[in-house]
Amino acid sequence: xxxxxxxxxxxxxxxxxxxxxxxxxxxxxxxxxxxxxxxxxxxxxxxxxxxxxxxxxxxxxxxxxxxxxxxxxxxxxxxxxxxxxxxxxxxxxxxxxxxxxxxxxxxxxxxxxxxxxxxxxxxxxxxxxxxxxxxxxxxxxxxxxxxxxxxxxxxxxxxxxxxxxxxxxxxxxxxxxxxxxxxxxxxxxxxxxxxxxxxxxxxxxxxxx
Numbered sequence: 001x002x003x004x005x006x007x008x009x010x011x012x013x014x015x016x017x018x019x020x021x022x023x024x025x026x027x028x029x030x031x032x033x034x035x036x037x038x039x040x041x042x043x044x045x046x047x048x049x050x051x052x053x054x055x056x057x058x059x060x061x062x063x064x065x066x067x068x069x070x071x072x073x074x075x076x077x078x079x080x081x082x083x084x085x086x087x088x089x090x091x092x093x094x095x096x097x098x099x100x101x102x103x104x105x106x107x108x109x110x111x112x113x114x115x116x117x118x119x120x121x122x123x124x125x126x127x128x129x130x131x132x133x134x135x136x137x138x139x140x141x142x143x144x145x146x147x148x149x150x151x152x153x154x155x156x157x158x159x160x161x162x163x164x165x166x167x168x169x170x171x172x173x174x175x176x177x178x179x180x181x182x183x184x185x186x187x188x189x190x191x192x193x194x195x196x197x198x199x200x201x202x203x204x205x206x207x208x209x
Contacts, residue, residue, distance in 0.1 A: 019060065023048050027108065028120035030149035033082075034108025035060050039096040053095040057109050061087045064112045069139060073130030074117070084113040084151060116156060119147050163206060165189075172206040 025036040037056055040046035048056060067081040075081075088109045092098035099105055114120070118139075126141040127133075150157060161177040167189055180200030187194045188202035 019056075019063075023056065024060065030121055030147045031114040031116075031119050032149050033064075033112050033114075033120065035064075035110040035112075037096065037109045039109075042096045050095050053109075054090055057087050060110045061085050061112075064110065069118075071128060071130040071139070074128060074139075079115065081115060081118065082112040083115045084111075086111045113149070113151060116150060116154070121147065163203075167208050169206050169208055174203055174206050177203060 023038055025038060027034045027036070036043075037048050037053060037060075038046050039048050039050065039053060041050060064082050065080065065085045068078050069075040069081055070078065086102045088096065088103045088107070089098050089100055091100075096109065103109075103111060128139065128141055131139075161174070163185075178200060181203055182200070184194050184198060184200045184202040185207070187198070188204070188207065
């Protein structure tokens with residue numbers, strides 16, 4: 001895929017957004033795009049007044065939510081190009097500075113994750129089957145088939161976790177295991193109390209206790 005700036009300029013949904021140059025900054029990484037509003041009082045060269053912040057964030061989020069790949073081979077059902085579009089909230093009363101579990105201090109004001117099969121890295125610029133010949137197209141066939149950065153709760157992102165040993169119950173199934181649960185479980189097996197800075201929980205269901 002081309003850079004997001006090229007994608008933004010080439011596609012009809014981007015033109016429909018009507019975002020004037022200089023009002024946003026765009027940063028991409030793997031399947032994620034962070035769109036930063038060039039906000040007065042936050043950015044050194046800010047041009048967007050705080051009173052216009054919420055409307056602009058909504059405008060950007062709506063444009064990304066409506067984005068689709070019209071290629072009949074790669075996206076026969078015209079499914080959304082971005083599966084997750086999250087916006088910075090304004091609950092703290094200071095637009096552009098509020099954070100939550102999805103939007104951190106350095107995250108864009110709008111964070112969007114591409115659907116599986118799409119990525120901002122690994123561009124080949126190979127015309128895909130089903131693309132209109134001669135048409136300007138921001139998409140390309142990737143040169144790899146996997147990437148970090150997708151929603152970790154997605155079904156296809158799941159892996160298998162096996163555990164065995166004298167203190168592990170045989171035949172026990174644990175529905176969900178997070179990566180951050182492994183360290184607390186090992187500490188539990190060793191009889192070591194985890195520090196307050198250790199995230200996750202011990203998988204006590206599978207231990208002989």
